[in-house]
Amino acid sequence: MSRRNERGKRVLVATKATESDELLGLDRDRLVEMLRWMILARRFEEKAAEMYQMGEIGGFCHLYIGQEAVAAGAITPLGDDDYVITAYRDHAQALIRGLDANALMAELFGRVGGSSGGKGGSMHIFNAARHFMGGHAIVGSHLPIAIGLGYAIRYRDSDAVCVCFMGDSVVNIGAFNESLNMAALWDLPVIFLIENNLFGMGTAVHRAAAVEKLADRACAYAGMEGWTVDGMDVLAVRKSVERAIERARLERKPTLIEAVTYRYMGHSMSDPSHGVYRTKEDVLEHRKKVDPIDHFVDTLKKHAVIDGSDVTQIEESVMAIVAESVEFAKNSPEPDPEALYTDIYYGDYPDPKRRDPWR
């Protein structure tokens, strides 16, 4: 899984997408739904990139382009009671978990029609009604929250599970150990899913993590298993997450899954897609050889689940949703100035304007 690049640096390359067995027994609707989500996430974010460049979206905006198979494979098998939580690279997960594209785009625009009324932005997307619990921008900070969701599931004796996405750099932060330890200690139904896109910003995984395979970290926690899967293959991701869900529901055992994937864009919209840490050729090679959408389309065509016209149809319907989301966001007003001081506390609170009369 590693080779030397042109400059003699050791780089990890995502493993070639595998042949997933028998389409996991999923029917056509399910398979097409997964493909549709991946294409929606891709086109939505391509549009977000465009809007960012036009100045409609500000701040940090981290795109998931290239990694769609991970979110689609992990979220589609979940039920309504299950929880999803992730870091700041959160648009695809939010969409696939059912957040309206309009509300997402409006949030990126900082408008009142956004999922947080424009007060969270790209890195802080929430959809509590669908148990999508964020959108967390401090690396590692959402792992303890994930086990808290797991604790609540156990507390209520429910058979829900929590899927916790994280970047590869998270395995190196203290909260990772604290959370996986407690999850294993108390049998919390949490699936820790590493989106190993080979880099934390510009730092290659092996320059930060003193471990060969990130999933090997699971061996430090009794009862936890650690698996590495091809994160460019949506069916491979889905298959392993389904297995982890079963472990969580039936045995209450947490699982650590490392999905090896690749990010095509820069770390965020303010970063270049390549530089000292990886070459332009590396990026192009991944796009060409292991693109998760191309690969899934090929698989579905090969099994005669879809043909070219189905893909065209999906593309068209998705493009309509994306175009509408931009229209919606543009037409949604900026938040009312009063909103500055709302949603800070639940219930009554003394008027903060007493110390701030001019604003």
Added chain:
Amino acid sequence: MAVIAYREALNQALREEMRRDPDIFLMGEEIAEYDGAYKVTKGLLEEFGEMRVRDAPIAEMGFAGLGVGAAMAGLRPVIEFMTWNFALLAIDEIVNTAAKLRYMSGGQLKLPITFRGPNAGAIQLAASHSQSFESWYAYVPGLKVVAPSTPRDAKGLLKSAIRDDNPVVFLENEVIYGLKGEVPDDEDFTIPLGQSEVKRSGDDVTVVAHARSVHWAMEAAEILAEKHDISVEVVDPRTIRPLDIDTILDSVRKTNRCVIVEEGHPFCGIGAQVVDDIQREAFDYLDAPVIRVTGPDAPTPYARNLEQLSLPQAEFIVQAVQHVSYLE
């Protein structure tokens, strides 16, 4: 009304609330089998079992964040820090997460969580174990901060903190865990957050003090009445955020003089905020500049004599009150 210790009052509050609401659970280091490092959670494991009274590993960020996640899912966690010094390892979850999630989610989330444990000076534990953190947390919009001075307040305020649907930082005090006082037996007794209490009425000088400092202020008030014929009014805010400044202002408008006491460092302390509120809203009522009596602008020393010197003790308060009365 029973006379019980501060720690028992807290224990009663926890027990009564847990009986009332099955969504409340406790988590922290040594709180279950060991009954709590300071015995605040004594006997609770026995009554409520391990799911509701959970010994956590030494992983402050982990279990503080666990509480936040559980609160997001609708439970009502009470997270104990063995002391607030150790909560520095968890401050990201308190400040970046608990305090911000409601705002960043545009009001979608509710965070009914209480973080509690002893704050401020202990006895000869030196600088890493003797710090006052109220201004750290009171700075943060989204948090409520409570610092009770008596067993009665401890019980009434902890019950309200637990019932509150916002993250509450509840600052106890190790040195007064054994302090006894009258506490109502009534299980419905609570004290609302955000209400100051006049702990002693007087006419000449207002002394604002919270937590352990209230006791030095009361001692000073006694000395001043007996030896110097100065009548001191002691106002205890009890809740630091939201601060009931009106009770303090009413007192200052009556006495026209004010001394503010706290155990924490002077720079950016709670008193600095109170001074600001007073000068903005009661400037014309002041007959003297407001004076503060605080801990030193130095880490807390180990040596007994230096540690004693660090406290905002009655003697200093007596001097400050005389100073604002132009009587030195």
